[in-house]
Amino acid sequence: MEPExxxxxxxxxIADGAHGxxxxxxxxxxxxxxxxxxxxxxxxxxxxxxxxxxxELQERISGFKVGQRIKLDVLRRGRRFTVNARLAQKLDPQxxxxxxxxxxxxxxxxxxxxxxxxxxxxxxxxxxGLRGKVVVVEFMATWCGPCKATYPVFNELQAKRKADGLxxxxxxxxxxxxxxxxxxxEKIGFTLARDVGAVVYLAFHEGVPAHIxxxxxxxxxxxxxxxxxxxxxxxxxxxxxxxxRALGDGAD
Numbered sequence: 001m002e003p004e005x006x007x008x009x010x011x012x013x014i015a016d017g018a019h020g021x022x023x024x025x026x027x028x029x030x031x032x033x034x035x036x037x038x039x040x041x042x043x044x045x046x047x048x049x050x051x052x053x054x055x056e057l058q059e060r061i062s063g064f065k066v067g068q069r070i071k072l073d074v075l076r077r078g079r080r081f082t083v084n085a086r087l088a089q090k091l092d093p094q095x096x097x098x099x100x101x102x103x104x105x106x107x108x109x110x111x112x113x114x115x116x117x118x119x120x121x122x123x124x125x126x127x128x129g130l131r132g133k134v135v136v137v138e139f140m141a142t143w144c145g146p147c148k149a150t151y152p153v154f155n156e157l158q159a160k161r162k163a164d165g166l167x168x169x170x171x172x173x174x175x176x177x178x179x180x181x182x183x184x185x186e187k188i189g190f191t192l193a194r195d196v197g198a199v200v201y202l203a204f205h206e207g208v209p210a211h212i213x214x215x216x217x218x219x220x221x222x223x224x225x226x227x228x229x230x231x232x233x234x235x236x237x238x239x240x241x242x243x244x245r246a247l248g249d250g251a252d
Contacts, residue, residue: 006066009090012037013100013207014054019075020044021057025207027099035085037074044080045073061087093210094230100207101228106135106219107203111171111193114179122176125169125193127223134161134246135219136168136239139201142182144213146232151186153236157243158190164247165221167191173198218242220249 011030012023020042026032045051046060047070064070066089073082091099112122127135136154140147158168168190172179179192195201204217210230216239218227227242229235 006089008061008064008066008068008087010061010085010087011099014057016052016054017042021051021054025100027207029099031085031088035072035083037072037083037085038076040076042075043072044075047071048073093208093212096208097205097215097228097230101204101217101225104225105223106217106225107200107206109200109203111169111195111200114176114183114192114194116180118177118180122194125191127219130167130219131223132221133165133167134221134243136166136243137204137217137219138168138170138214139172139195139204139216140170140214141172142174142178147214148186149232150214150216150236151188153240155187155189157240161243161247166243166247169193171195171200173201218246220246 009030011027011032013025015022015024021044023032023037023039023041023043026037026039043051043057046057049060051057051060064087066087069084069086071082071084073080106127108127110124110126113125115122136157138147138150138154140150154168154170158166170179170188170190170192171194172192173195176194179194182188183192205211205215208230212230214232216227216229216232216235217225218239220226226246227239229238
């Protein structure tokens, strides 16, 4: 089979390991999954050439063509073995996000709700504490133009469905003062929360190279992601539909 055009992809999340490159994620249906690779496996060689760092693995994979078969030496719980993987074309950012997040448990998170006044105290908001509720998480920013279209829509949704167990969270790494000013200016009625160091953002977007704002997630009452979207536009309607469906599925 002739190699195809495009960027080659193995379909894994990676980090530096003890002996090679540790797999932190294996995306279902990808070359890595089809080759039988598992989370915590370590890739120690590609085509018999040792590989020690995550950055090195990425560089080596990029040197192949989509459709090529490559031989990987893998270490699993002290046992070394070899697998063959046929590289696929890399997904676009939305496809990547869907493959990593959709219909999977949401990452555990903790953010700090922005207090109403400058002398107020921030309250911690966690996914565990929201168990049993439908949660819409919007990663947003004060500089984000497209985000402005989401505020009145989520205001209305929150007001209409709060009693049914809906929570809308606008999450940003910006300061309390900046987010409080945004809430006043845009008349935001849902909770804004601070993601210190963008830790929660990175957890939700692991492996997705594009940084697109806003990004919107709908999490059902059991903590499973039922919608994940990069950008506003049609994604806003899809998010509302997913939230309404999750509320209906959890109704008594």
